[in-house]
Amino acid sequence: MNILIVKLSSLGDVVHTLPALMDVRQAYPEARIDWVVERAFAPLVEASEAANQVIPCELRSWRKKPFASDTRQALRAFKAALQAEAYDCVIDLQGLTKSAWVSWLARLTPSGQRVAMAHRTDGSSYERPTRWVADRLIAMTPHVHAMTRAREVCAQALYYPMPATLNPGLDILRAAARQQPCVALIHGTSREDKLWPLDHWIALGRRLATQGYSVALPHGSDAELARSQELAAALPGAVVWPRLPIDALAARLATCAGAVGVDSGLSHIAVALNLPHVQIYNVDTAWRTGPQGAAHQCSVYAQPTPSIDAVWQAWTACLDGAWACD
Numbered sequence: 001m002n003i004l005i006v007k008l009s010s011l012g013d014v015v016h017t018l019p020a021l022m023d024v025r026q027a028y029p030e031a032r033i034d035w036v037v038e039r040a041f042a043p044l045v046e047a048s049e050a051a052n053q054v055i056p057c058e059l060r061s062w063r064k065k066p067f068a069s070d071t072r073q074a075l076r077a078f079k080a081a082l083q084a085e086a087y088d089c090v091i092d093l094q095g096l097t098k099s100a101w102v103s104w105l106a107r108l109t110p111s112g113q114r115v116a117m118a119h120r121t122d123g124s125s126y127e128r129p130t131r132w133v134a135d136r137l138i139a140m141t142p143h144v145h146a147m148t149r150a151r152e153v154c155a156q157a158l159y160y161p162m163p164a165t166l167n168p169g170l171d172i173l174r175a176a177a178r179q180q181p182c183v184a185l186i187h188g189t190s191r192e193d194k195l196w197p198l199d200h201w202i203a204l205g206r207r208l209a210t211q212g213y214s215v216a217l218p219h220g221s222d223a224e225l226a227r228s229q230e231l232a233a234a235l236p237g238a239v240v241w242p243r244l245p246i247d248a249l250a251a252r253l254a255t256c257a258g259a260v261g262v263d264s265g266l267s268h269i270a271v272a273l274n275l276p277h278v279q280i281y282n283v284d285t286a287w288r289t290g291p292q293g294a295a296h297q298c299s300v301y302a303q304p305t306p307s308i309d310a311v312w313q314a315w316t317a318c319l320d321g322a323w324a325c326d
Contacts, residue, residue, distance in 0.1 A: 011265025043247030168272035186261025188224035
């Protein structure tokens with residue numbers, strides 16, 4: 001069986017889809033499973049080792065210069081890679097016009113089907129072309145976690161029971177890592193309303209230092225680099241990591257003893273790496289994207305933002321594997 005998963009972006013959404021990829025591999029160990037994803041996130045999918053081929057695209061950049069010769073050339077190469085195999089099942093896990101276009105462009109076997117979500121779910125985007133392209137639509141409960149949604153769609157599309165255990169498939173990165181007494185403070189996010197105050201991060205870093213931990217400060221933009229440098233100036237011994245490709249960043253994160261982060265793609269990678277982790281929420285969306293079910297991972301929500309004490313208490317509980325899971 002040849003299976004194609006279409007989940008293009010963003011980083012957090014791709015991370016939340018990794019367990020579905022592992023479910024499919026468990027259900028069909030001999031299948032060919034390919035995945036179309038934005039090139040920036042392709043190394044992370046490749047790190048899971050469950051996909052036979054990762055087909056990268058660059059729709060974000062192609063849309064900016066659609067008539068340029070290099071865009072036309074890249075589109076031809078992408079179409080050739082996408083249509084190199086005929087698929088028995090193409091599963092659109094994005095539910096947007098761009099993913100519907102990719103699904104439509106993919107080549108099917110004579111009995112192949114395109115499968116997609118029947119409707120939007122709470123807190124997620126959904127666009128009508130998804131329905132026009134699909135041969136079969138999967139309905140689900142609207143109030144659902146992003147990981148569960150992807151896993152349920154794949155399970156129903158391919159007619160297998162969803163496994164009871166959740167496996168993001170990044171164990172190889174954790175197994176290869178040499179753990180350090182270091183905690184990553186994942187302070188960066190693309191949305192201002194998700195940020196945690198700088199003085200809170202400084203106070204948390206100082207508390208970690210009293211427990212013998214050093215602090216690592218990753219960043220993915222110039223603004224995040226400036227914030228990392230400001231934190232490092234207030235936290236003696238803190239290390240500002242260089243800006244790294246996503247696979248190298250995940251591998252380096254795997255060396256940490258744990259992480260504390262806001263709702264961001266890198267924070268979700270920390271969860272997928274099975275690190276002790278506290279995820280900080282200023283808005284009540286942890287039910288949709290936060291850690292699920294592990295006693296060493298949790299989310300903390302409050303408005304306007306969680307207190308330092310609340311995050312610290314959650315961290316110590318997670319570190320002890322004593323968080324009260326729902």
